[in-house]
Amino acid sequence: GQQVMQIPQYQHVQEGEDFTTYCNSSTTLSNIQWYKQRPGGHPVFLIQLVKSGEVKKQKRLTFQFGEAKKNSSLHITATQTTDVGTYFCAGQARSGGYQKVTFGIGTKLQVIP
Amino acid sequence: NAGVTQTPKFRVLKTGQSMTLLCAQDMNHEYMYWYRQDPGMGLRLIHYSVGEGTTAKGEVPDGYNVSRLKKQNFLLGLESAAPSQTSVYFCASSHFGQPFSYEQYFGPGTRLTVT
Numbered sequence: 001g002q003q004v005m006q007i008p009q010y011q012h013v014q015e016g017e018d019f020t021t022y023c024n025s026s027t028t029l030s031n032i033q034w035y036k037q038r039p040g041g042h043p044v045f046l047i048q049l050v051k052s053g054e055v056k057k058q059k060r061l062t063f064q065f066g067e068a069k070k071n072s073s074l075h076i077t078a079t080q081t082t083d084v085g086t087y088f089c090a091g092q093a094r095s096g097g098y099q100k101v102t103f104g105i106g107t108k109l110q111v112i113p
Numbered sequence: 114n115a116g117v118t119q120t121p122k123f124r125v126l127k128t129g130q131s132m133t134l135l136c137a138q139d140m141n142h143e144y145m146y147w148y149r150q151d152p153g154m155g156l157r158l159i160h161y162s163v164g165e166g167t168t169a170k171g172e173v174p175d176g177y178n179v180s181r182l183k184k185q186n187f188l189l190g191l192e193s194a195a196p197s198q199t200s201v202y203f204c205a206s207s208h209f210g211q212p213f214s215y216e217q218y219f220g221p222g223t224r225l226t227v228t
Contacts, residue, residue: 006155009153033216033217035217041221042203042219042220042221042222043156043203043205043217043219044219045216045217045218048216088155088156090156101158102172103148103155103156103157104155105153105154105155106155
């Protein structure tokens with residue numbers, strides 16, 4: 001079945017350092033979404049990538065979708081304490097005649113002031 | 114707009130008891146979902162619905178039942194709770210279109226403990 005691996009599971013960075021989380025799918029994806037969950041909160045949608053090789057930016061966040069549509073990354077430049085939380089990717093792919101979405105296990109980011 | 118709301122926020126059950134979690138959304142979304150979140154496991158889809166009166170199984174449906182009698186509500190039932198169902202449950206909804214292709218709006222979650 002479809003699997004979405006996400007690494008690393010945890011990351012501690014000094015404030016101002018960069019951060020990257022990676023997602024790899026066992027199957028070709030239709031699209032991939034990224035969510036952020038603050039401690040004690042619920043997942044909040046950040047962005048969706050659909051096209052092969054797509055790159056999107058949101059201020060200090062850069063999202064990439066691989067050429068083969070099997071991997072994706074989220075890069076944060078110059079982290080701030082407000083970036084603390086868990087970042088999830090969610091990959092969608094056709095499985096058994098219907099679209100299935102699978103979440104990665106998430107990367108928990110801790111920013112040390 | 115309240116968005117997606119969940120009731121209750123917290124619940125403690127004894128093994129074998131039953132309960133229903135209620136999810137409500139006021140965004141007129143067609144699609145609704147129930148997830149459970151466990152440490153180190155990410156979010157796993159339990160059941161989902163593509164419209165009023167329809168439901169479908171997700172990744173981990175065993176031990177749960179759902180109903181979507183009204184478009185704005187999606188109920189998750191546990192008929193006989195087990196300690197393995199201790200988890201945080203999130204409801205989500207999304208706009209009309211292919212399921213999962215639009216951003217999902219999540220509720221605040223229900224923390225369930227089964228002893």
